Amino acid sequence: MSRIPLPVHPAPPRASSRPRQALGLSLGIALLLLFVAIRLLAPEAVGDVLSNSVQDFFTLSISVVIESLPFVFLGILLSIGVQVWLPDGFLLRHLPRNAVIRRVTISMLGVLLPVCECGNVPLARGLILRGLTVGESLTFLLAAPILNPITIITTYQAFGWSDGILVSRILGGFLIANLIGWIYSRHPSPMSLLTPKFQASCAHAHDEVHATRTRRSVDMFAKETSAMLPALFVGSAIAGLIQVAVSRDLLVTLGQNPVLSVFALMALAFVIAICSNVDAFFILAFGSTFMPGAIVAFLVFGPMIDIKMLALMRTTFTAKTLVQLTLIVGLASAALGLGVNALA
Amino acid sequence: MLALIGIVATVWLAVTGRLGLYIHPRYFEFTVIMAVIGAVLVVAAFAFTPLEDEHEEHDEHDPDASALASGEHTHEHDADRGRPTRFGTLRAAIAAVIVAGAAIALLVLPPATLTSATATQRSINSASSTLDQNAPALVGGDTSQFSVKDWALLIRQNPDADYYADKAVDVVGFVTESPDDPDNVFYVARFAVTCCAVDAQPVGVPVYLPGWKEQYSADEWVAASGTFAANPGSSSAEQLLLMPEDLASTEQPDQPYVF
DSSP, X not given: OOOOOOSSSOOOOOOOOHHHHXXXXXXXXXXXXXXXXXXXXXXXXXXXXXXXXXXXXXXXXXXHHHHHHHHHHHHHHHHHIIIIISOTTHHHHTOOSSHHHHHHHHHHGGGTOOOOHHHXXXXXXXXXXXXXXXXXXXXXXXXXTTSSHHHHXXXXXXXXXXXXXXXXXXXXXXXXXXXXXXXXXXXXXXXXXXXXXXXXXXXXXXXXXXXXXXXXXXXXXXXXXXXXXXXXXXXXXXHHHHHHHSOHHHHHHHHHSTTHXXXXXXXXXXXXXXXXXXXXXXXXXXXXXXXXXXXXXXXXXXXXXXXXXXHHXXXXXXXXXXXXXXXXXXXXXXXXXXXXXXXX | OHHHHHHHHHHHHXXXXXXXXXXXXXXXXXXXXXXXXXHHHHHHHHTSOOOOOTTOSOOOSOHHHHHHHXXXXXXXXXXXXXXXXXXXXXXXXXXXXXXXXXXXXXXXXXXXXXXXXXXXXXXXXXXXXXXXTTOOOOTTSOGGGOOHHHHHHHHHHOOOGGGGTTOOEEEEEEXXXXXXXTTTEEEEEEEEOSSXXXXXXXXXXXXXXXXXXXXXXXXXXXXXXXXXXXXXXXXXXXXXXXXXXXXXXXXXXXXXXXX
């Protein structure tokens, strides 16, 4: 068998031999059993040493994790379905020609790819590689986390129709994403918005990685979970901590001020980086203390821009682009939030 | 790795019937099904070496180490390129802390209900959204099945003392002191949950029992019965207080929250 790697295509994945597969599988099962054992053997009395507040911190944080985990998995499964199992180029061939309608359609693509905002970055990269313009890709990146069935369902579950939060989130997300796409479509040289490395990748056509679809699905699931779950766990811990540690008076004062509440929750959204699929549940905890405009700002700004997203996007876009993006999206979200508060 | 921790915790809670401490019952089936699917996929991932990402230039890892490490690290391979290895160690350390913390929280600590600390923090009966939802046909309804939530809502809607003169109240909840009159009034309270424990709002029925602290402590579960009467002059903001005829400690119910 030839051992010379081909110059343009990536080397095929190392074949997993049967013994190695069995070993890997046993390791996975052993790890699972280890966790089960820890859970079963942990003595009940451990909880007694904790004070009430600490106990509540854990209860609250754990509840966010347990609530969110199935939605995260669902999102990843759907994304895998589209990325791995749909015929190549299927989506792009069916996009309309007119620029504006094209962007509108792209912002709805989130319906087909209901994954956390983090999962959308690799997807957006792939789309640029397959011919989408930078502006269009940004529209997708910003719209998909909000305009997808899972996010809409969970937002509805958390807030119902009250205070126009659901409607504002959907409309706001749609408008801001298309605004960004339009702004960047007018940029004289869109490719300069990309990092040099990524530009180089765009210059070569990349083949699909050679592996069975099952293997790619399994692999993608593992990669996505290892990318998203740490953010989920840390975000949940922060949520629990804020609930327990921040004095209620401070929260109420901040929350009831029509201007400060918006900025406070936008700052929180930036830091928290929780999956858009389930961030409605997270912010519901603040639902009674903060004004609806602040909640809307959180729900619109968070899925678009946060620390984690910026880190992921930095692989593709220049820092200057990201700063501009943050500013524009931030201002638009703030305007939306302040507007909702004014109407409330 | 984190996925497995989360999945094991979820399934164990479901099997021991304590999932309701954390999430609303309507999510039970969905949660368990997704957890099982997730478990299958994550364990299956251990059988394969991680595929090269199409944008990565070369695979730097020893395949055996990769198979072991898949799922353990937070590294997005694209972001790793060009970074000094010092960051690599830092990221691994942070990942280890997160995994350890998650393991302790989800696998070691026993499941618990929210305590009175949260009830105080969230100011009992204050959430108008909780109280407005789905008010049962209270006036003229069958009050024998009312929970603390129903009663809390009713006495807000209809603070007329005469209305309650013949209505027996029988509720179970945990004890938490009244913010306005902690020595004479306590609440028999429970948490009303919309989606998961993080949005729990405390609701409760105020009970008038001067010196209650000598007999009961906060977080203790009690069964109380009696009737409502007008506030006899306590500094509590409530207009109606429960005059207890019968008050006894009970066990925390399997499902401590009300929905």
